Amino acid sequence: MPVGTLGAVKAVTHRDLESAGAEILLSNTYHLYLRPGDDLIARRGGLHRFIGWTKPILTDSGGYQVFSLADRRVITEEGARFRSHLDGSEHLLTPERAVDIQARLGSDISMVLDECLALPAEGTAVRASMERTLRWACRARDRFLAVREGRVSDVEVTNPGQAQFGIVQGGVHVDLREESATRTVDVGFDAYAIGGLSVGEAPDVMYDVVAHTTPFLPADRPRYLMGVGTPEDIVEAVARGVDMFDCVLPTRNARNGQLFTRLGRINIKNAQFAEDDGPVDSECGCYTCRTFSRAYLRHLYAVNEINAATLNTLHNLHFYLDTLRRIRESLKFGRFESFRHEFLRL
Amino acid sequence: MPVGTLGAVKAVTHRDLESAGAEILLSNTYHLYLRPGDDLIARRGGLHRFIGWTKPILTDSGGYQVFSLADRRVITEEGARFRSHLDGSEHLLTPERAVDIQARLGSDISMVLDECLALPAEGTAVRASMERTLRWACRARDRFLAVREGRVSDVEVTNPGQAQFGIVQGGVHVDLREESATRTVDVGFDAYAIGGLSVGEAPDVMYDVVAHTTPFLPADRPRYLMGVGTPEDIVEAVARGVDMFDCVLPTRNARNGQLFTRLGRINIKNAQFAEDDGPVDSECGCYTCRTFSRAYLRHLYAVNEINAATLNTLHNLHFYLDTLRRIRESLKFGRFESFRHEFLRL
Numbered sequence: 001m002p003v004g005t006l007g008a009v010k011a012v013t014h015r016d017l018e019s020a021g022a023e024i025l026l027s028n029t030y031h032l033y034l035r036p037g038d039d040l041i042a043r044r045g046g047l048h049r050f051i052g053w054t055k056p057i058l059t060d061s062g063g064y065q066v067f068s069l070a071d072r073r074v075i076t077e078e079g080a081r082f083r084s085h086l087d088g089s090e091h092l093l094t095p096e097r098a099v100d101i102q103a104r105l106g107s108d109i110s111m112v113l114d115e116c117l118a119l120p121a122e123g124t125a126v127r128a129s130m131e132r133t134l135r136w137a138c139r140a141r142d143r144f145l146a147v148r149e150g151r152v153s154d155v156e157v158t159n160p161g162q163a164q165f166g167i168v169q170g171g172v173h174v175d176l177r178e179e180s181a182t183r184t185v186d187v188g189f190d191a192y193a194i195g196g197l198s199v200g201e202a203p204d205v206m207y208d209v210v211a212h213t214t215p216f217l218p219a220d221r222p223r224y225l226m227g228v229g230t231p232e233d234i235v236e237a238v239a240r241g242v243d244m245f246d247c248v249l250p251t252r253n254a255r256n257g258q259l260f261t262r263l264g265r266i267n268i269k270n271a272q273f274a275e276d277d278g279p280v281d282s283e284c285g286c287y288t289c290r291t292f293s294r295a296y297l298r299h300l301y302a303v304n305e306i307n308a309a310t311l312n313t314l315h316n317l318h319f320y321l322d323t324l325r326r327i328r329e330s331l332k333f334g335r336f337e338s339f340r341h342e343f344l345r346l
Numbered sequence: 347m348p349v350g351t352l353g354a355v356k357a358v359t360h361r362d363l364e365s366a367g368a369e370i371l372l373s374n375t376y377h378l379y380l381r382p383g384d385d386l387i388a389r390r391g392g393l394h395r396f397i398g399w400t401k402p403i404l405t406d407s408g409g410y411q412v413f414s415l416a417d418r419r420v421i422t423e424e425g426a427r428f429r430s431h432l433d434g435s436e437h438l439l440t441p442e443r444a445v446d447i448q449a450r451l452g453s454d455i456s457m458v459l460d461e462c463l464a465l466p467a468e469g470t471a472v473r474a475s476m477e478r479t480l481r482w483a484c485r486a487r488d489r490f491l492a493v494r495e496g497r498v499s500d501v502e503v504t505n506p507g508q509a510q511f512g513i514v515q516g517g518v519h520v521d522l523r524e525e526s527a528t529r530t531v532d533v534g535f536d537a538y539a540i541g542g543l544s545v546g547e548a549p550d551v552m553y554d555v556v557a558h559t560t561p562f563l564p565a566d567r568p569r570y571l572m573g574v575g576t577p578e579d580i581v582e583a584v585a586r587g588v589d590m591f592d593c594v595l596p597t598r599n600a601r602n603g604q605l606f607t608r609l610g611r612i613n614i615k616n617a618q619f620a621e622d623d624g625p626v627d628s629e630c631g632c633y634t635c636r637t638f639s640r641a642y643l644r645h646l647y648a649v650n651e652i653n654a655a656t657l658n659t660l661h662n663l664h665f666y667l668d669t670l671r672r673i674r675e676s677l678k679f680g681r682f683e684s685f686r687h688e689f690l691r692l
Contacts, residue, residue, distance in 0.1 A: 008653040
C-alpha cells in the first residue's frame with residue numbers, strides 16, 4: 001500500500017498511482033483528524049469522496065503518529081493524551097475515539113488503537129504493553145460493532161462495509177507474540193496485523209518474529225505487516241505468510257533521490273549519472289524508465305525541480321508494486337521459492 | 347507555450363502537459379547554459395532527447411534572465427558580461443554565443459539576443475537600446491547562418507531544422523516600434539517576436555503598442571508576444587494580430603494557489619472553499635476539475651502537499667490552452683469578435 005498520509009501520495013496524482021497498479025491506499029488517521037478534521041471529511045461523504053479515490057483505503061489508528069510525532073503525550077489506561085505537533089492543542093485518543101474517527105473517514109479497513117512501545121524494552125514492560133493493547137482491542141471491537149449496528153448516535157458512518165483489523169504486539173519475544181496473536185484472534189476481528197516491528201531490530205530478528213506469529217493468524221484472512229519495509233523484507237515476510245504491507249520507503253526515498261532497481265539502489269544525485277543516457281532500470285516498464293534518462297533525472301534533482309520527486313516516486317512505486325506482482329505470480333505458479341532465491345541473490 | 351525553465355514545467359510531467367494539449371514548450375537558455383550546460387545537452391543529442399520531449403521547443407536567448415537575475419551585469423556593444431546568480435562565476439553572453447548555445451540545445455525556435463531596457467526610460471535611451479538590439483540582430487543572423495551552413499567549427503548543431511526569430515523593441519514609443527519592426531524584418535528572420543512589453547506598463551498601453559507593431563510584421567509568419575500574459579491580454583493581443591505567447595502566470599500562480607476560471611480567478615487557500623464540493627470550474631474538462639473538489643484542493647494546499655502544485659498547475663495550463671483552442675476555433679469559424687466580447691465581459 002502506497003502511503004497517502006494526508007489523502008494524497010506525495011508528488012504523484014491518483015491516476016499515476018493507478019497506472020502504477022496501486023490497488024489500495026494507506027492514509028493516516030492522526031494527520032487527517034488534525035487537518036482537515038474527520039468531521040469535515042464525514043460531511044464531504046467520507047474519505048473516498050473527499051480525495052477522489054475510488055479503490056480501497058486502509059487507515060491506521062493514529063496511534064503510531066501519537067507515539068512518534070505528538071508532543072507531551074501521556075498514556076493511561078483510558079488512551080493517549082497528547083498535544084498536536086502543529087498547534088499544541090490538546091487531544092485525547094482512546095480506542096473508542098480511534099474507531100469513531102475512522103468510521104467518519106469511512107476507510108475500507110479500520111485499524112485498532114495499539115500501544116507502540118519504544119524498543120528496546122524489558123520483558124515485563126513488553127508484556128504489560130501487550131496486555132494493554134489487548135484490553136484496548138476488546139474496547140475497540142465493542143465500539144466498532146456498536147457503531148456498525150447504529151448503537152452510537154454521534155458517529156456518522158460513511159462506509160457501512162468497513163472492516164476492522166486487530167494488531168498483534170509483543171516486541172521481539174516470540175512467546176509474547178504467540179500469546180498476543182492467539183488472544184487477539186479470540187477477540188474476533190475481520191483480519192489481523194503485526195505491529196511493533198521494523199523499529200530498529202535486525203532484519204533476521206524481525207523475520208524470526210514474523211515466522212513465529214503468522215502460524216497463529218487465520219490463513220483465510222489477510223495478514224498485514226505494518227510499516228515494512230525494503231523489497232527484501234517484503235519477500236522474506238511473504239515467505240513467512242504475510243499478505244499486506246505499507247511503507248514510506250519507496251515514496252520518501254524517491255524524494256531524496258534514492259531509486260530502487262533490480263541491481264540494487266542508486267542515488268540519482270551522484271555525479272556518475274550526469275551523462276548516463278540509460279534508464280534508471282533497464283528492465284522497468286514505468287513511465288519514468290520508458291521516457292527519461294538517468295542524466296535527465298539527475299539534472300532535475302540537482303536543480304531542485306518538483307518533477308524530480310514525481311518521476312522518482314513513480315519509478316519507486318512501480319518497482320515496489322511490480323515486485324508484489326511478481327511475488328503473486330510466482331505463488332500462483334508454484335515457483336515462489338525460486339523467485340525468492342533469484343530476487344535475494346541480486 | 348508553457349514555461350519549462352530548466353527542461354521541465356514545474357510540478358507536471360510531460361504526459362500531463364500533452365494531455366492538456368500543449369503543442370510547444372518554452373525553455374530558458376540562461377538556466378540551461380548554467381545547469382547542466384549546453385555542452386552536456388549537446389552530448390546527449392540535444393534538448394529534445396535530453397528531456398524526453400518530442401514536440402517543438404522554443405528557447406529564449408537568455409537575455410531576459412541576464413537582465414533580471416544575474417549579478418553585476420555590464421552591457422557593452424560586445425554583449426552582456428554577468429555573474430551567475432548561482433555561484434558568482436563570470437560569463438559573457440554575446441549575440442553570437444546566444445546563437446551557439448541554442449544551436450547546441452537544438453530547440454526548434456532560437457531567439458536572438460536583445461537588450462532588455464528597464465522601464466520607464468527616456469526616449470533617447472530607448473532609441474539607443476533599440477539600435478543596439480538591431481546591430482545585435484544582424485550579428486545574430488550572420489552567426490546563425492554561419493552555424494547552419496557549417497562555417498563554425500566548434501558548435502555542434504543538434505537540430506538542423508532550427509528556425510530563428512528576431513525581436514522588435516522600442517519601449518512604448520509607437521514610432522520606435524514601427525522602425526524596429528521594419529528594420530528587424532529587413533534583417534530577414536524566419537519569424538518575429540515583440541519583446542520588452544508586459545514589464546509594468548498599463549494593459550491599454552501594451553495593447554496600443556502591439557496594435558502599432560503587428561502591421562509591420564509579415565502576416566504569413568507567426569508573431570510572438572513575449573512574456574504575455576493574462577487570459578484577457580492574450581485575447582486582446584490576438585485581436586491585434588499576435589499568434590504566439592509564453593507566460594509563467596498559469597504555472598507560477600498555480601503554485602501559489604491562484605486558479606483561473608471562466609468566472610474569474612479564485613484563491614484556493616481561502617477558507618470559503620474548505621467545504622466546497624464543486625470543481626474549480628464547472629465548465630472545465632481537465633483532470634483536476636473532473637476528479638477533485640475545491641475542498642480537497644484547498645486541503646492539499648493548506649497542508650503543503652506537492653500534489654497541490656501539480657493539480658493546480660494542470661488546471662491552469664488546461665484553462666490557458668483551452669482558451670487558445672477556443673480562440674483558434676472562433677477565428678476558423680469567423681466569430682472571433684463575438685468570442686472576444688463574451689470572454690472579456692465575464
